[in-house]
Amino acid sequence: MSPLWNPLPDLDRLNALNANTLGEVTGMTFTDVGPDFLQISMPVDERTVQPAGLLHGGASAALAETAGSVASYLLIDRAAQGAVGTELNCSHLRGVRTGWVHARCTAVRVGRTVHVWRVDIRDDMDKLVCVARLTVMIVTL
Numbered sequence: 001m002s003p004l005w006n007p008l009p010d011l012d013r014l015n016a017l018n019a020n021t022l023g024e025v026t027g028m029t030f031t032d033v034g035p036d037f038l039q040i041s042m043p044v045d046e047r048t049v050q051p052a053g054l055l056h057g058g059a060s061a062a063l064a065e066t067a068g069s070v071a072s073y074l075l076i077d078r079a080a081q082g083a084v085g086t087e088l089n090c091s092h093l094r095g096v097r098t099g100w101v102h103a104r105c106t107a108v109r110v111g112r113t114v115h116v117w118r119v120d121i122r123d124d125m126d127k128l129v130c131v132a133r134l135t136v137m138i139v140t141l
Contacts, residue, residue: 003035004107009074014038017073023066026059030070031102040067041102054095055129060121061090064132067105068117072136075110080141083115087135099124103132113138 072083
């Protein structure tokens with residue numbers, strides 16, 4: 001598979017995108033980038049759990065949407081285009097009470113007007129917690 005990014009994004013630049021966003025509030029941090037993926041992690045703590053103490057499904061959804069939205073953002077002409085999430089599907093597979101969750105985002109399809117991303121979220125033991133699919137529409141500004 002050919003690389004998505006040209007050039008490879010810098011982690012400091014990616015993390016700067018989280019300033020003053022939900023990503024910053026929930027402690028999301030981009031931790032790895034490769035030729036065909038982005039990885040972002042989030043703590044499981046008082047900001048991201050539901051009342052029973054488990055990782056909130058909405059926090060997992062926010063993590064997946066952040067990963068895919070940023071991936072699309074990196075691929076568009078930001079002066080003339082915007083990337084807008086139009087559909088997010090999450091299958092929550094297991095609960096997490098502590099530690100971190102790590103989302104790896106890969107492209108299913110990157111077209112001119114629609115991007116589709118797969119986001120696998122795993123816990124610190126590398127167990128699959130959530131599988132998500134995000135569709136992003138590329139719009140003209």
